[in-house]
Amino acid sequence: MAEKAILFDATRCIACRACQVACKQWNGLSGESTRNLGTYENPPDLSAQTWVKMRFVESTEGGAPAWTFVRQACMHCTDAACVRVCPTKALAHHELGMVTYDPSECSGCGYCVDFCPFHTPRAGRNLVSGMGKMAKCTMCTSPGLDRIGAGYQPACVKTCPTGALSFADRADLVAEGTARVQALRAQGRANASLYGENELDGLHVLYVLNDSPEAFGLPANPRVPATAMAWKGALQPVGWALGGLAIVGLALNFVIARRAKFSQEAAAKRRK
Amino acid sequence: MTNHWTDIGNADVILIMGSNAAENHPISFHWVTKAMEKGATLIHVDPRFTRTSARANIWAPIRSGTDIAFLGGMIKYIVEDIEKNPQNYNMEYLREYTNAGWLIDAKYGFNDGLFSGYDAASRSYKDKTSWQYQKDAKGIPVQDKTFSDPSCVFQLLKRHYARYDMNTVSRVTGTPQASLLKVYQAFAASGRPDRAGTILYAMGTTQHTVGSQNVRAYSVIQLLLANIGIAGGGINALRGESNVQGATDHALLYQYIPGYLPTPSTAQPTLAKYLEAITPKTSDPRSGNWKQHQPKYMVSMLKAWYGSAATKDNEFAYQLIPKVQAGANYSFIALFEAMEKGTIKGALVWGQNPAVGGPNGNAERKALEKLDWLVDVDLWETETAAFWKRPGADPKTIDTEVFLLPAAASYEKEGSVTNSGRLAQWRYKAIEPPGEAEDDLWIVSHLMDTVRALYAGEGGPNAAAVTKVTWDYGGVPDPSKVAKEINGYDLATGKLVANFLSLKDDGSTSCGNWLFSGSHTESGNMMARRDPKDNSTIGLYSNWAWCWPVNRRIIYNRASVDLNGNPFDPKRPVVKWDAANKKWTGDVIDGFGTTGPTLYPFIMLADGVGHLFGVGGMADGPFPEHYEPWETPARNLLSSTQLNPAAKVWRPQEQGTPDKYPYVGTTYRVTEHWQAGAMTRNLPWLAELMPEMFVEIGEELASAKGIRSGDRVVVESARGQVSAVAVVTKRLMPLTVDGRVTYTVGLPWHYGYMGLIKGDSANLLTPYIGDANTTIPEYKAFLVNVRRA
């Protein structure tokens, strides 16, 4: 099946936050108790109740103010660190390419929270018992709330008034995004970029940016952390090897040692 | 709007001024984005750099309250460019469809901020006779199509705006000259016949003492650029509430009765006098003068109201309907001043929250205390309903009896909603309202039933006005029945009329609002149509719902074609005259059917042409002229008349001065909250987005005051003070006005003392003064001081 993706065009976003509200409405998430910290941005961070938010970045360009709006939510990586480290497979790749998530399978271990290069997943959990669930955007494939399976667009895309968000076959959105970036460059935005085309083997949330990723607060070269590679890639096989070696070695020892003991006892008996 | 929402997508240049469309009309931005995808240029002029500015190709800062200076500069630029490069403009349009070449009375004059005919004692233009055309013997206005006669409007326009050179404009507005030029050039480029420029505006334009003239300035510019009547053009008010267009259409304004007929006053003691006053005359055969039909609309409306009790013999019950005192002001401010004085003893506050949304909040809240009774109809217990227990109030000293009637929300009732594009869309009831809440129709119907019964039993002043009115809506009023009454009937046959062409002034027809005649006919409820097929190339969607008048999507559309009826812009044709078959194709033609292209396009004006010079219609002048806001840090550089000379000053003692209040304060809305906040501050998903009252302060001013983002500050004016969180931002730039640096601070006005999240109301700061024509309060420019709390 052709993989799907979301395209976020930062040059069309008006930061109305309808996407934030639509996501909460669809997924039954609650409003948080917030304060105004001197900005329009709220809630201040992603959380178990906030799966998508807009960041507001002020700057100046040529003496005039500039204001950039950046979507922050799960990037649905192809090489997803969270899927690599999830012990229960609560996090897994959907056949359409996004990273889906089944809360009923979550153990609350929080490895996904630790290893995501975008620091997206959030776990609300009890400090004492450790019980809790991770929460993140599932591109509307959550069990029981599966808009994609029903043939609909993700809630955020559906509600976006300006078309800053679109949902379609990933290949088509890569082509569309590339064309828009070229148009931006032709207008003089030399650092315009399509973020997500190749990062982490390709993200399923693509960003049309009219500047470099760093200007938008996005990591220029996101990677699955080396610790995850070391852990799952190197350590795991070593663990199996050592454990296996130990058991095999002990079995071997048992066979040999017991035979040795029996022959000793037999010899002792013969001497008597 | 002269045009409509979808049509914005047709524009080549979009000027958003006096509006923050992306934040307050986000769905509109769907169409702005579509236009920009096709290469349109977006210009945003605003005191702040907002989420709209972030998407604009050109942003220009402006000091709040100086729009006419800015626009006057644009007018001067365009007028000079028309003279230099007429080929870049639609000269045929200017000659044939505007009064550019028409000559004005020799007695007309303008001197140092005052037009001829001013009476200082009454602060009004008592004598507007000089604001008229020179007429020939037949009574037809004299024209000079070469535009060279010194008395012609074009020359008067040029002389009037000669003072608005870019240097002066920049000194008044604070906008850098380079920015002015950029805006002027970009928008004037839409003057070509194959280019369309649209202006989107909202409260930033209207909520000033010169608000109406701000809009008049748009009219002048759009007429010069031939942008009225074409696709992608027009002057488009972004209405501030989903059905406020419907509200004003049905006359919830003091100066109108339904259909924008003027409210009868004591100056028109008889129906004949009233009808004469509302019937403009013209001897020009090319002028459609549609208002000549207003008597039919008025009489039909009286028949709708009083039925068989309205006859030719009793002036169709004209004597029963209330009249306003000639010359008196019944605006919002006036109502509260009357409450304060005890003249008004009771109030029905219906789906409104003056305690938060009204100007001079402390005065309005105090005025409510003087009422004997208050009926508040709303979805929540709002600040107005709870005024008697607001912070600082002592309920024991307040004698007002307050009734709170719970009302249904928009999805809990059936009826029409008329949007900014005049489009009336019928909506259905999705769910039952909670508890005892009822829809407005039910409430007003039962209220009136009870009042009528009391009058019938006890009598009272002008009891007949109440007892004789046709009021047969029954226990469960049916909105369709009301819609049909509004549409109108042929009383002889009992059939619904097709449109207002069928209405008569002899009492044989009834019609609740001529504008909506045609909305619910024998063919059915036109407003309920939902055919998404567009038979035009310009997004008319003429079979989707119904707009007034008579489903004409773009009004003044005769101005989109030349004198032969061929579209000036063949790529975006609105209408076209089919000479062979003697009919028009495209949108519903203005002025109707068989009249060919010789009819003047501006049929609602007696002379039929667009008014560059406003002949007698405005309270404060035929040309927009810059005056400073009532509270201002600057002196008027365009004349020595500091304030709009026709604006009523209600409380001179409350005027703040720059020595105590050095900064310009302005109020506005944000996407996340809705008006006075009851709906949004009670909804957790929205409350979390903007949880507290805040004030936006520029970095330079904040630094000078030792204020950091997140600090609590106090903002004060001559009328009150509010506590707010400081949002220190680059987006409020200091402006150099008349050589001095001027700072603006901005406050959202959504907060109040009730609800899930609370905050101080910005309107505690705003002044009791309004526009000279409408008295809409000057919420957008006043003086404040700011300090750390």
Added chain:
Amino acid sequence: MEPEVERYRKPTRVLHWVHAGAFSVLFLTGLVLFIPGLGFLAEGGWTRLLHRIAAAAFVIAPAIYVPLNWTATLRGIKDAFNWGREDIGWALAAPRYYFFCDEGAMPPQDHMNTGQKMWWLLVLILSGVFLVTGLVMWLFKTVAPPALLQVMVLLHDVAFIGSAPMLFVHIYLSAIHPLMRPARAGAWSSMARGRVSRSYARSHHARWYARVYGTGEPAREKETEVLSR
């Protein structure tokens, strides 16, 4: 019945079994996260809850034992870190001893043989790693920088991988290896009942036996004479 000698006092044995039980739970609940196919057992967070309970027990048990058994602890530490040339002898003899049950090859061992000393060292080190990494992951998940938490996860797994073979070896040697049997008299009995047979003591920990019992001096450990039936 052969006469017996006491190897481990009751408090020590209690500590051992509590610790063993806790560690087993820790190990198994951790294994669930290690073996991909077993991951589903962690759903809902119950195995993690058990892990935390067991972790608490794992830490609290010695925390209670040590102050109440200060002298024994000190002596144990002395034994455990008493390294000398005889440890090399153990190492040289170990292959023949453990694979071919050649008891003659093994030099006399003290209360704790070299293998047991190595075991102690590893237990202390790995427990320390488990403790620190576990505490950071438990208490500081929301405040520690992700990079630190990643390293904690990695090191926790390293300790796990180190301790798994150790667990297998420990169980094998205490209950299964022919030289440590019979269970009622040998290694198992030492920790289950606290006592081993005198011959076991003499053959496996000859130096300790000679020092405590051989010279007739007052015993540090009580000698229990169980008269033959």
